[in-house]
Structures are given as structure tokens and as C-alpha cells.
Amino acid sequence: xxxxxxxxxxxxxxxxxxxxxxxxxxxxxxxxxxxxxxxxxxxxxxxxxxxxxxxxxxxxxxxxxxxxxxxxxxxxxxxxxxxxxxxxxxxxxxxxxxxxxxxxxxxxxxxxxxxxxxxxxxxxxxxxxxxxxxxxxxxxxxxxxxxxxxxxxxxxxxxxxxxxxxxxxxxxxxxxxxxxxxxxxxxxxxxxxxxxxxxxxxxxxxxxxxxxxxxxxxxxxxxxxxxxxxxxxxxxxxxxxxxxxxxxxxxxxxxxxxxxxxxxxxxxxxxxxxxxxxxxxxxxxxxxxxxxxxxxx
Amino acid sequence: xxxxxxxxxxxxxxxxxxxxxxxxxxxxxxxxxxxxxxxxxxxxxxxxxxxxxxxxxxxxxxxxxxxxxxxxxxxxxxxxxxxxxxxxxxxxxxxxxxxxxxxxxxxxxxxxxxxxxxxxxxxxxxxxxxxxxxxxxxxxxxxxxxxxxxxxxxxxxxxxxxxxxxxxxxxxxxxxxxxxxxxxxxxxxxxxxxxxxxxxxxxxxxxxxxxxxxxxxxxxxxxxxxxxxxxxxxxxxxxxxxxxxxxxxxxxxxxxxxxxxxxxxxxxxxxxxxx
Amino acid sequence: xxxxxxxxxxxxxxxxxxxxxxxxxxxxxxxxxxxxxxxxxxxxxxxxxxxxxxxxxxxxxxxxxxxxxxxxxxxxxxxxxxxxxxxxxxxxxxxxxxxxxxxxxxxxxxxxxxxxxxxxxxxxxxxxxxxxxxxxxxxxxxxxxxxxxxxxxxxxxxxxxxxxxxxxxxxxxxxxxxxxxxxxxxxxxxxxxxxxxxxxxxxxxxxxxxxxxxxxxxxxxxxxxxxxxxxxxxxxxxxxxxxxxxxxxxxxxxxxxxxxxxxxxxxxxxxxxxxxxxxxxxxxxxxxxxxxxxxxxxxxxxxxxxxxxxxxxxxxxxxxxxxxxxxxxx
Numbered sequence: 029x030x031x032x033x034x035x036x037x038x039x040x041x042x043x044x045x046x047x048x049x050x051x052x053x054x055x056x057x058x059x060x061x062x063x064x065x066x067x068x069x070x071x072x073x074x075x076x077x078x079x080x081x082x083x084x085x086x087x088x089x090x091x092x093x094x095x096x097x098x099x100x101x102x103x104x105x106x107x108x109x110x111x112x113x114x115x116x117x118x119x120x121x122x123x124x125x126x127x128x129x130x131x132x133x134x135x136x137x138x139x140x141x142x143x144x145x146x147x148x149x150x151x152x153x154x155x156x157x158x159x160x161x162x163x164x165x166x167x168x169x170x171x172x173x174x175x176x177x178x179x180x181x182x183x184x185x186x187x188x189x190x191x192x193x194x195x196x197x198x199x200x201x202x203x204x205x206x207x208x209x210x211x212x213x214x215x216x217x218x219x220x221x222x223x224x225x226x227x228x229x230x231x232x233x234x235x236x237x238x239x240x241x242x243x244x245x246x247x248x249x250x251x252x253x254x255x256x257x258x259x260x261x262x263x264x265x266x267x268x269x270x271x272x273x274x275x276x277x278x279x280x281x282x283x284x285x286x287x288x289x290x291x292x293x294x295x296x297x298x299x300x301x302x303x304x305x306x307x308x309x310x311x312x313x314x315x316x317x318x319x320x321x322x323x324x325x
Numbered sequence: 326x327x328x329x330x331x332x333x334x335x336x337x338x339x340x341x342x343x344x345x346x347x348x349x350x351x352x353x354x355x356x357x358x359x360x361x362x363x364x365x366x367x368x369x370x371x372x373x374x375x376x377x378x379x380x381x382x383x384x385x386x387x388x389x390x391x392x393x394x395x396x397x398x399x400x401x402x403x404x405x406x407x408x409x410x411x412x413x414x415x416x417x418x419x420x421x422x423x424x425x426x427x428x429x430x431x432x433x434x435x436x437x438x439x440x441x442x443x444x445x446x447x448x449x450x451x452x453x454x455x456x457x458x459x460x461x462x463x464x465x466x467x468x469x470x471x472x473x474x475x476x477x478x479x480x481x482x483x484x485x486x487x488x489x490x491x492x493x494x495x496x497x498x499x500x501x502x503x504x505x506x507x508x509x510x511x512x513x514x515x516x517x518x519x520x521x522x523x524x525x526x527x528x529x530x531x532x533x534x535x536x537x538x539x540x541x542x543x544x545x546x547x548x549x550x551x552x553x554x555x556x557x558x559x560x561x562x563x564x565x566x567x568x569x570x571x572x573x574x575x576x577x578x579x580x581x582x583x584x585x586x587x588x589x590x591x592x593x594x595x596x597x598x599x600x
Numbered sequence: 601x602x603x604x605x606x607x608x609x610x611x612x613x614x615x616x617x618x619x620x621x622x623x624x625x626x627x628x629x630x631x632x633x634x635x636x637x638x639x640x641x642x643x644x645x646x647x648x649x650x651x652x653x654x655x656x657x658x659x660x661x662x663x664x665x666x667x668x669x670x671x672x673x674x675x676x677x678x679x680x681x682x683x684x685x686x687x688x689x690x691x692x693x694x695x696x697x698x699x700x701x702x703x704x705x706x707x708x709x710x711x712x713x714x715x716x717x718x719x720x721x722x723x724x725x726x727x728x729x730x731x732x733x734x735x736x737x738x739x740x741x742x743x744x745x746x747x748x749x750x751x752x753x754x755x756x757x758x759x760x761x762x763x764x765x766x767x768x769x770x771x772x773x774x775x776x777x778x779x780x781x782x783x784x785x786x787x788x789x790x791x792x793x794x795x796x797x798x799x800x801x802x803x804x805x806x807x808x809x810x811x812x813x814x815x816x817x818x819x820x821x822x823x824x825x826x827x828x829x830x831x832x833x834x835x836x837x838x839x840x841x842x843x844x845x846x847x848x849x850x851x852x853x854x855x856x857x858x859x860x861x862x863x864x865x866x867x868x869x870x871x872x873x874x875x876x877x878x879x880x881x882x883x884x885x886x887x888x889x890x891x892x893x894x895x896x897x898x899x900x901x902x903x904x905x906x907x908x909x910x911x912x913x914x915x916x917x918x919x920x921x922x923x924x925x926x927x928x929x930x
Contacts, residue, residue: 069445133335499699
């Protein structure tokens with residue numbers, strides 16, 4: 029055998045085997061297309077702006093959001109929509125998660141069925157449900173009529189429209205929530221339940237004292253995820269009601285689009301900033317709360 | 326009785342799930358094969374005359390074969406942005422996990438921000454116009470990469486933590502340079518998480534509506550979700566065509582789901598739990 | 601083929617010094633074993649030789665060349681990892697040949713060298729398998745094959761046998777020793793197992809807390825340990841080390857006597873003791889004695905002994921085998 033094929037002169041170490049420039053391609057795309065507009069939005073939200081020129085007008089756009097009734101409505105609706113969908117997804121998701129980890133036949137099939145809607149185009153779902161919720165011909169009200177109930181105008185009644193859309197959003201996302209809960213639930217060792225049963229704990233006590241605290245990371249994930257998603261929601265609302273009737277089901281994301289279409293770019297961008305602030309203000313405490321709880325465990 | 330309980334519970338749940346989750350899809354399929362009159366009733370009555378093929382042809386031909394163009398555009402956008410996402414996110418996740426540096430906290434923060442912060446729409450349009458990428462397919466591809474990077478990075482970082490460092494060191498002793506180390510040793514080992522990434526992200530991007538709506542207006546740039554949106558107004562009296570369109574747009578994710586069901590569920594939960 | 605020299609190397613992580621001003625000369629063709637308890641810095645030292653860790657100070661020379669700042673692949677070394685670190689997605693052939701393919705070695709030469717290494721290690725029949733499909737011993741051999749094919753000046757082994765079961769470990773010990781004899785290259789081997797050190801080494805380097813306690817041939821360390829630490833580390837069962845009054849009475853800060861160097865008798869002797877526990881290993885028996893004013897004492901005796909727990913015995917150290925050390929703390 030020839031000896032020592034490496035005859036190169038030792039050179040100064042060229043650097044880490046994990047070069048920092050690996051961050052570069054992703055960093056450039058993210059920096060230019062996400063960070064720059066985000067920072068620019070802070071300025072443009074303070075202007076009257078039509079893409080050709082912008083005039084600095086201070087906080088006027090933001091004032092509009094707390095003064096103009098249709099913008100206030102959008103703000104409130106966003107919070108209602110996010111809170112209600114997040115809570116329902118969490119509660120129903122946990123219930124389904126427990127059901128689908130219990131001793132039950134066809135578990136795999138059932139999980140798949142519940143999970144599937146999250147993969148289907150939101151637009152398709154929106155259109156389908158809008159048709160099914162048609163006040164006179166929609167199959168929901170037609171079915172209700174069969175059992176003698178006069179169904180409401182799910183999407184035409186201003187007091188109901190937002191909740192109808194929220195219902196569809198829960199329908200769409202609850203499968204993912206339950207799958208996350210299932211992952212959390214199966215990671216709880218069976219021993220705890222067996223020990224609790226030997227100690228004489230009832231089913232309810234087992235749920236309250238073992239399941240609930242130990243499934244907490246999954247709860248946090250579902251809550252935060254659904255909450256952020258709910259605050260940013262646009263597609264479903266836009267295809268089902270376009271914010272209507274009137275602006276009764278408008279949310280910030282649909283306001284942003286409407287103002288953009290109408291050419292009020294400054295106002296639209298202010299909506300973006302408000303949404304950003306809303307997420308920061310409402311999600312950060314949630315994250316902090318769950319982190320603290322997790323340390324306690 | 327004891328053995329019967331799981332079966333009974335299973336059957337009851339199955340019926341309930343079918344009513345809640347499957348009926349809407351059944352509804353779509355049913356309307357899609359009806360004729361114009363039948364579908365305008367919007368009910369579950371069995372179609373007097375099925376015309377699956379006729380509806381299919383009508384939808385495809387509508388608006389100058391717009392659907393075919395949309396399929397082409399959506400496929401191009403999905404393929405290229407997912408390719409970019411996989412390579413760039415794997416690179417970031419890898420260095421982020423392997424090398425403790427003062428940059429890590431900024432990168433981690435950026436990842437989190439990317440998940441949480443809603444993109445600033447109009448300033449992005451303004452920026453895209455400045456650099457000549459507004460209303461272009463490649464602009465759209467870059468946007469999809471930028472918006473979906475965070476999720477992919479999280480998936481990769483978590484998985485790379487399970488690849489032993491000994492392999493890196495063995496490869497270095499074997500004389501691998503950084504690029505060789507990454508592309509010949511590490512990247513092949515990331516195959517499971519790469520499959521997850523491809524599947525989850527391609528479904529997300531194929532189904533994306535909001536971003537093409539803002540950044541890719543124009544008849545020639547239409548994507549599948551936009552055709553749906555456009556047809557919604559056009560077909561308001563032709564429900565059978567509208568639903569045929571929904572059916573056609575739903576089929577690709579359905580096929581992907583049938584083949585990669587496990588990876589999708591794993592990826593979505595893993596990404597979510599670790600994030 | 602060539603030796604290795606460390607000159608005043610040191611390594612610190614922040615304020616923590618892992619290796620302190622360590623100098624060591626390894627001759628060409630020697631089989632050197634670094635041994636010490638976990639955390640003594642032996643693996644770090646090996647990785648510094650490999651170039652996987654930077655030196656905070658000092659120089660590393662391989663074959664007379666200063667390689668302190670060289671890339672691992674430019675040092676003329678090869679390394680076998682505790683986990684073997686086989687590339688799971690490559691066949692045995694590609695694993696062994698990976699380094700050659702990176703160096704753009706012509707295909708024919710590469711194949712020849714891989715085949716040759718496989719022949720030495722009896723891996724020829726497994727060349728197209730993935731590591732997953734191999735047994736522990738075979739994986740170990742692939743890892744060694746990957747090292748051999750590089751024709752290194754120095755082989756580095758980082759606890760390569762600790763993932764194997766006892767029987768296989770004994771077999772691989774023998775194989776490695778034979779491999780060393782056949783290849784006649786310098787090998788540096790890290791282990792925490794003093795049996796591996798004693799059986800395989802030409803030269804043992806005992807490390808403790810980042811400094812060398814003693815360097816020497818295995819039997820030199822056994823017969824003449826320089827410090828109480830080495831005395832306690834080399835030899836099994838452990839040497840009895842007495843401190844305090846009992847040791848001072850025998851004229852030392854620390855007094856050491858190996859279990860096999862204590863004679864027992866039922867009639868008379870230096871230490872009066874009772875048998876607390878007996879471990880019978882077949883050929884030998886290990887007695888644990890309680891001695892008044894001295895404490896616990898371990899004694900090796902004939903496996904057929906009729907001593908039972910609770911017996912009263914006299915124990916006497918063999919004078920020619922006594923060890924006296926100044927103090928244990930360093």
C-alpha cells in the first residue's frame with residue numbers, strides 16, 4: 029500500500045464545517061420579501077398612500093380604526109372569531125382526541141376522516157358551505173324543515189353570519205387539533221392511570237388530575253396555533269360572506285383587502301399593523317402563561 | 326358485552342363523523358355530476374341524469390381553458406417553491422442546530438416572527454413592483470418560499486437534532502468539505518422529514534388563495550384557487566359546473582393525502598408540537 | 601508511517617480547563633492507550649489530535665509535521681468512533697470508499713483499495729449491504745475498514761468496543777491487536793476500561809483531570825504506579841489504599857497493597873479481621889474483610905478456599921509488593 033496519500037501542506041483552518049453562509053439564501057428571500065415590507069408597513073401605516081405618492085398623516089389611520097363604526101366592528105369581530113374558534117377547536121379537539129385514543133374500533137379510519145378537511149382548499153369548503161347554508165334552498169335549512177324547525181338565514185342574518193363562518197372554521201380545523209391532542213395523549217404513560225385506579229380515582233378524577241395537566245403542551249399548541257390562525261383568518265370569511273351582510277362579519281383581514289381594493293393603501297397597511305399588534309398583545313401572554321405552567325410541571 | 330362496546334362505539338362514531346365530515350364532500354361530488362336544473366335545487370336528490378363527462382368538459386373549456394392554465398401555473402409555483410423551501414430550509418435548520426453562534430438567537434426570532442406576523446400586504450406589493458416581480462410567477466414563488474420558510478426550518482431543525490454528530494466528524498475526517506458534507510452525507514439522511522416537508526408544503530401552496538389574490542392578479546397568472554373564486558361569481562346559476570370545479574381542484578391534495586397520509590399527520594403534528 | 605508529538609497542548613472551554621499543558625511523545629508504530637475515568641479529558645485529547653477540536657494552546661505534530669491548524673482530513677489520521685458513525689444511506693462499499701471518492705480517486709484504484717481493506721477485515725461478502733443489515737461486530741469492522749483505506753499515519757480509536765457485548769469485545773480486542781501487528785502503524789486508543797488498556801497497549805497513558813498521571817508499559821504501571829491514582833486505576837480488583845493513622849503506622853501518607861498481594865492465615869498476621877462478604881469467581885475468590893482501625897480490605901485468594909462469612913482471619917501484606925505514596929490529592 030502506498031503510504032499517506034495526503035501530502036498537502038497543512039493550512040490554516042478554513043472555518044467551521046457549518047458555514048454561516050448557509051443562512052444566506054433563505055435569509056435574503058425572507059429579509060427582502062418579509063422583513064422589509066414589515067418594517068416599511070410601520071411607516072406607510074402613518075401615511076395617506078396610493079402607490080404613487082404618500083403623505084404623512086400621523087396616527088389618523090389608526091384613529092379611524094377606533095372611530096369608524098365599520099372598522100371597530102372589524103376589530104371586535106376578529107377577536108370574537110379568533111377566541112371562539114380557538115376555544116371550540118381546543119375543547120372539541122380534546123374530546124375527539126380522548127374518544128379516538130380510547131378503546132374504540134376503526135380508530136385509524138376515524139382519525140383520517142376528521143383530519144381530511146384541513147387539506148381541502150379553504151375556498152372550496154367556503155363555497156360548499158355557503159351553498160349548504162342557503163336560507164331557503166340550502167340543505168341545512170331544508171333538513172331542519174323536515175323536523176319542523178324554521179332555520180335562520182345562516183349567512184344572511186347579520187347577527188349570525190360571523191358565527192356561521194366560525195362554525196365552518198371549527199369544522200375545518202378540529203381534525204388537526206384532535207390529531208395534535210392524540211399525539212399528546214398517547215405520550216402519557218399508561219402507568220399513571222393504573223396507579224390512579226389502584227388509588228381509587230374515578231374516571232372524572234383521572235381526567236382532571238392526570239389527563240388535563242399532562243396533555244398541557246398539546247393544549248398550548250392547539251390554543252396558540254388556532255388563535256393565531258383565527259386572528260389572521262381571511263379566506264373562509266371572504267368566500268362565504270365577503271364580510272357581509274353590510275360589514276357585520278368583517279374582520280381585520282377582510283378590511284385590509286377591501287381598503288386595498290378601494291385604493292386606501294395607508295389605511296389597509298394600518299390594518300396590517302393593528303393585526304400584528306393584536307397578535308403580539310394577545311398571543312404573547314398566552315405563550316408566556318403556557319411556558320410558566322410547563323415549568324411548574 | 327364487554328367486547329361489543331368498542332365496536333358499537335366505533336360504529337356510532339363512524340356514523341356521526343360521516344354525517345359531519347363526509348356529507349359536504351359527498352354533496353360536492355353529487356352536485357358535480359348533476360345537470361344544470363338538478364344542481365340548482367341544491368339538494369341530495371339523486372341526479373335524474375348524470376353528466377360527469379359533459380360537466381368536466383364544460384368546466385375545462387370555460388373562459389378559454391382557464392382551468393388548464395391555472396393548473397399549469399399552480400403546478401409551476403408549487404414545484405419550484407417547494408424545491409426552494411426544502412433546500413434553503415434544510416440548510417438553515419442544519420447550521421442552526423449544529424453550530425451555536427451569536428446569530429442563532431436572531432434566526433430563531435425570525436423563524437418565530439415568520440410564523441406569527443401577518444405579512445404586510447400593500448408594502449409587499451409596493452416592493453414587488455419596485456423590483457419588477459409583481460404579477461410574475463417567479464415573484465409568487467419567492468413569496469411562497471419567504472412565507473413558508475419558518476415552518477420548514479422548524480421541521481428540519483427538530484429532525485437534524487436526531488442525526489448523530491459523529492457522522493459529520495467521520496465525514497470531515499474522510500475529507501468532506503462543508504458543501505459535500507451537507508449534500509452527500511446530511512441531506513440524504515433527512516429524507517423522511519424532506520418527504521413530510523414536500524407533502525405538507527405542496528398542499529399548503531397549492532391550496533393558497535390569499536397570496537395569489539394579492540400578488541398575482543391578471544388573467545394569465547390565474548391559479549386553481551383563483552379559478553374557483555372567479556367561477557363563484559360567474560357560475561352562480563350553474564352550480565353543477567362550480568362544484569365540478571371544486572372537485573377538480575380538490576383531487577390533487579386528495580391523491581397526495583391517500584399516499585402520504587402518515588407523513589402529513591406526522592409532519593403537521595410534529596411541526597406544531599415542537600414549534 | 602510515523603510518530604506523533606504533543607507539545608504543551610491545552611484546551612479550555614471558557615474558564616474550564618479540560619487539558620492542561622500536556623506534552624506527550626508517541627513513537628512510530630506504537631499502540632498507545634489513553635485511559636482514565638470519564639471526564640478526565642482523554643476523548644478531548646484524541647479529538648484534538650484528530651483536529652475535531654481546536655487547541656487552545658500548544659502544537660500537535662504528526663510525522664514531524666506541525667498539523668495544529670490543519671483540517672482533520674489533511675492530518676493523515678483516521679478515526680474509529682464509539683458509535684462507528686457509519687453513513688446509514690450508503691452500502692459498506694460506499695462507506696469504506698467515501699473518503700477516496702471525495703478525494704476523486706480513480707474508480708479502479710478505489711475499488712482495489714476497498715476490496716483489499718474488505719479482505720483484511722473479512723467483509724468481502726458484505727460489501728453491498730447497508731450498515732443496518734450488519735451485526736455489531738461487522739459494523740465495527742466496517743468502521744475500521746473506512747480507517748484502513750485512508751492509509752493513515754495514525755489510527756485513532758474512541759472507545760470503539762464499548763457498544764459490544766463482553767464476548768465480542770474480547771474477540772475484537774484480539775483482532776485489533778493482530779491488525780496492529782499486521783499494519784504496523786501508530787494507533788492511539790481511548791478507553792475507560794483498564795482491562796482493554798492492559799491487554800492491548802504497548803504504552804499506557806493514564807489521564808486524570810486533564811493531566812498525565814503516568815506513562816509506561818502496562819506491567820510497569822502495574823508494578824510501579826507513580827501515584828495513588830494510577831495505583832487505584834490499574835489492576836482489578838482495585839488496590840487497597842489506606843489513609844490516615846493506619847497508613848502512617850506503615851510509614852506513608854497513603855499505603856497501597858493489591859488484593860492479590862495479601863496473604864491470609866487463621867493463626868497469625870498483621871491485621872486481625874472478620875470476613876464480611878465473599879465473591880467466588882471460580883478460579884479466584886474475593887474476600888471483603890473488616891479490619892479494626894484500618895477499615896475495609898479486599899483480598900484475592902484461591903477459589904477453593906473454605907472461608908465463610910463471619911470467619912476471623914489474619915491478613916498480612918507481602919513486603920516486597922507494598923506501595924507508598926505521598927498524598928492522593930493533586
